[in-house]
Structure formats: structure tokens, C-alpha cells
Amino acid sequence: MPETRPVAFRGGGFNPAGRRGASWIAFAAIIAAWQLSSSSGLLPALFMPSPLSVVEALARRVETGALTRHLAASLQRIALGWAVGTLGGLAIGTAMGIFAVARSIGLPVTSALFPIPKIALLPLLILWFGIGEPSKVATIALGVLFPTIISTYTAIDGVPRNLIRMGQSFGLPAAMIVWKILLPGALPGILSGFRISSSIALILVVAAEMIGAEHGIGAFILAAGNLMQTDQLVAGVVLLSLLGLAVSFGLSRLERWLLRWR
Amino acid sequence: MDLIVREVSHRYGELRALEAVSLAVQAGETLALIGPSGCGKSTLLGIMGGLLEPSAGEVLTSGPLPEGCLNPFTYIFQDFALLPWRTVEGNVSLALEHHGLGAGERAERVASALALCGLVEFAHAFPKQLSGGMRQRVGIARAIVVRPALLFLDEPLSALDAQTRELLMEDLLAIWARERTTSIYVTHNLQEAVRLADRICVLSRRPGRVKEIVEVEVPREERANAEHARALAELQGRLWDLIRDEAAVADREMQDA
Numbered sequence: 098m099p100e101t102r103p104v105a106f107r108g109g110g111f112n113p114a115g116r117r118g119a120s121w122i123a124f125a126a127i128i129a130a131w132q133l134s135s136s137s138g139l140l141p142a143l144f145m146p147s148p149l150s151v152v153e154a155l156a157r158r159v160e161t162g163a164l165t166r167h168l169a170a171s172l173q174r175i176a177l178g179w180a181v182g183t184l185g186g187l188a189i190g191t192a193m194g195i196f197a198v199a200r201s202i203g204l205p206v207t208s209a210l211f212p213i214p215k216i217a218l219l220p221l222l223i224l225w226f227g228i229g230e231p232s233k234v235a236t237i238a239l240g241v242l243f244p245t246i247i248s249t250y251t252a253i254d255g256v257p258r259n260l261i262r263m264g265q266s267f268g269l270p271a272a273m274i275v276w277k278i279l280l281p282g283a284l285p286g287i288l289s290g291f292r293i294s295s296s297i298a299l300i301l302v303v304a305a306e307m308i309g310a311e312h313g314i315g316a317f318i319l320a321a322g323n324l325m326q327t328d329q330l331v332a333g334v335v336l337l338s339l340l341g342l343a344v345s346f347g348l349s350r351l352e353r354w355l356l357r358w359r
Numbered sequence: 360m361d362l363i364v365r366e367v368s369h370r371y372g373e374l375r376a377l378e379a380v381s382l383a384v385q386a387g388e389t390l391a392l393i394g395p396s397g398c399g400k401s402t403l404l405g406i407m408g409g410l411l412e413p414s415a416g417e418v419l420t421s422g423p424l425p426e427g428c429l430n431p432f433t434y435i436f437q438d439f440a441l442l443p444w445r446t447v448e449g450n451v452s453l454a455l456e457h458h459g460l461g462a463g464e465r466a467e468r469v470a471s472a473l474a475l476c477g478l479v480e481f482a483h484a485f486p487k488q489l490s491g492g493m494r495q496r497v498g499i500a501r502a503i504v505v506r507p508a509l510l511f512l513d514e515p516l517s518a519l520d521a522q523t524r525e526l527l528m529e530d531l532l533a534i535w536a537r538e539r540t541t542s543i544y545v546t547h548n549l550q551e552a553v554r555l556a557d558r559i560c561v562l563s564r565r566p567g568r569v570k571e572i573v574e575v576e577v578p579r580e581e582r583a584n585a586e587h588a589r590a591l592a593e594l595q596g597r598l599w600d601l602i603r604d605e606a607a608v609a610d611r612e613m614q615d616a
Contacts, residue, residue, distance in 0.1 A: 259436065259438055259440050260440055260442065262410060262440070263434070263436060263440035265410060266408065266410055266430075266432070266433065266434040267430055267433070267453070267454045267501075267505065268430050268457070269453075269457055270457055273456075273457050277442075277453065277456075278442065281442070281444050282442075282444075284444075356444075358443055358444040358445075358485045358487070359443070359487070
């Protein structure tokens, strides 16, 4: 019998799988370290309030009802602006995915307008719509519009051509091909576009509320900053982060339900 | 229904795909289209069913539509072309939904097509849950649910493994024996052609021309019998002789698409 050697295993790694609980432990560790440095005096309270004082600041605002007011004002602007921008983006993006003319006009126009920071347009929008709600909603809607156009157009373009041919071969009318083949086929791409556009809405609402707003998370953060109330400032930021998490969670649920066929 | 192809030529830009192809398909028969790869078989099939516009020539039909026919020219695709977000049942019913049938008649037609293809217990499954063979059975069910006058099969078994192909050929034969649908079957697999077709049309290399039309004399239902094995093997050999040299050239060609 000749000498035998084992074949070494070399196929491991490069296979990141979600570890449940790891994220919670990481969050807890970061907050604990933060609290520890604050209590030990390493972090001066004025520059960086401790997690506990942030929670206290949040709780005080909840009690007075101020937080609900700010949150409601922001959510209303986000909902309206996001809905308007998304509907427009879906319509334009779908048209660009189907019609050659819409595509040849839409692509260069989108490329020209997408990179403009929409917050830079806020003064102009205030001139057009006044300092009240419409200018803030319009800022969000414009910010949401272009990424939605791009994700919708790309997603429609990515629907396999053979499915469209199949629809034609069974005599489906064009509207049915759009409704039953193109849009459902584009849904995964459209939904991942929602992730981006909802984050943009969140960013823009805060920025827009820093001009001429009485209520809203942005106004709340700005006011706290002006008064050096860093605990409230950080409380506002934490609120934004929680809001972002909630939106992302909601979208994940929506994806799991709508894309259960995958 | 008969189908008559008259002097059809097609070009993609500079590339001549088909040149003056004429042939006639008679009602009830199955015609196989074979030829070296890139000879325009699939192009011709697309033109026959109105999915592609030929550069020259015309395609005509004659004779009555079968009873209850909703979509006279119906395709079965190599890649199945199923909607992944619809269940088996939903994919089959897609072909009916725009015809304004009552819900009852639609459900009835879908149920009988599923039964004919052995898909009843998979009615609520999504395509990703099915094997390749089952997916193509859904494609077949979707095609027969509209009771086509002409069935165009574009390499329907090419994406399947040899065993599944064998099983599906038997299914197709059983369905044809029942429905007698006029069919045009594009394949590069000579064994499939010899087994399934009444006549075999051999196309030449690009630009595709009709090189020869060969009749398979053994009746379809007897082709599995051992006594015909030799005759069929000889026929397959003859077909191979017809396309062998051109297939070798086609194989060495650069893709310019």
C-alpha cells in the first residue's frame, strides 16, 4: 500500500451569512462604551451627551407632546413629497423604458438634473411656492423624483425581452404587456429604488425644515443647536436614525411579501 | 389550417439570414426544421407566426380555424418564457385573460390544460419550484389552452437534460395524437426530428435556403418499435450527411452579433 495523504480543504470563506444577534451585540457594545466614556468624564457632556441624558431628553419631549408634533410635521412632509416624487418617477421611468422618444429626451435631462443638490433649489422653490409647506414638499418630491426615474427605467429595461415577445405571441394588448409583464418584472428594481428614495426624503426633510419651519425634526435639531442643548440635538439625530430603521424594516417586509415568488 | 411560406428572405442589417424560402405546411402535420446553427431556423419560425417581419416574401394561411381557437399562432419557447411571479395556473391563464371569457369557462379551460399536461398538483407552485421539464410542461399547457391552429415550437427541449427530453417527447406525441394540431418544430437535434416529425425540412447554412424536405415514412406511433429502429437510424444518418459539412463550417464561424 503506497503512502496516502489527505486532500486539504480549501473551499472555505467568502460566504458571508447573516449572524443573528451579532448586530444587537455590536449596538449594545457601542452604546455601552459611549456611556462608559461619558460617566468616567472622558467625554465632556457639552460636546457629546451621554446616551442616558439623550434618552432623558427624548422622554421629556415625549411627555410635553413636543416630540409628537415635530415627528408628525416631518412625517407628513415626507409622505406627501415622497408620494408625489415616486408617482412622477414611476410614470416617467416607465415611459422611458417603453418609448424611444421618452428615452432619448429623458436620459440626458435626468443626467443633467439628477446631480443638482435639491437643497440648493430650496430658496428658488420658496420664491415660487412661498415659505410654507409646498416648498418643503417640492424639495423632497424633486429629490425623490430622479432616483426613482433611474431605478424604474433601469428595472423596466432589465425585464427579459423574451417575456415581452411571449406576451406578443399570445396577442396580449400593449397595455396588458405593460401591466402584467413589464411592471411586475420591474418590481424588484423599483422596490430597491424605494430604499434609496426614502433615505433621500429623510435627508431632505431635515434640511428643508432648517429654513422657515416651526415644527419638524429639522427645526427641532436646529433650535437645540442654537441653544447649545446638545442632549436634545443628539436626541433629534437618534430619532432620525430610528425613523430610517423603521422605514427600512417596513420596506423589507413589503419586499418579502411582494417578491415571495423569488 | 395550412401555412404557406412564399419566397421569404430576411436580413439583419448586412447579414443575410434567409434567402427565398418557400414551403407549405399541411393541416394536421408536424414539420421539423433542422439545419446547422445560425442557419435562420428560429428567424423563419418567428416570421411564420408574425413575430418578425420578413425583409421580402409573405406568409399565408388557408383553411378554417379549429373550434374554440383564441390564438391561431402560438409559440412554445426554448427558455419557457414563464412569468416567475405567477403560479403555474396563473401562467396558463395569462393566455386567456384578455379574451373576455367568463370566469367559469376560463377556469375550465385552464383546468383541462393542466390535466392534459400532468400539472394538476402543481397548479399553485411558482416556476422556480419546478424542474426544467415541469416548466416546459407549463409552457405546453399555456400553448394548448388557447387551442392554436398552428403551434410553433422553438427548440422546446434544448434546455432540458436527455432523460427529461425523452419524457417530454412522449408527452408531445400523446398531445398531438389527441389534438392533431399543425406544428412546426425547430430543433438541432436530429433524433428529435426523426422521432416527432412527419416531414423534415433541411435548411442550408447562412443564408438559409431549403435544401431538402424529407418525409419520415414510418408512422409516428410505430417509431418506438424495434423493427423500425434501423430505418430511423439510417434516416438520421442521411440527415446528418446533409448538414455535416456545413455544421462544421458554422461551428468555426465567429459570432458577429
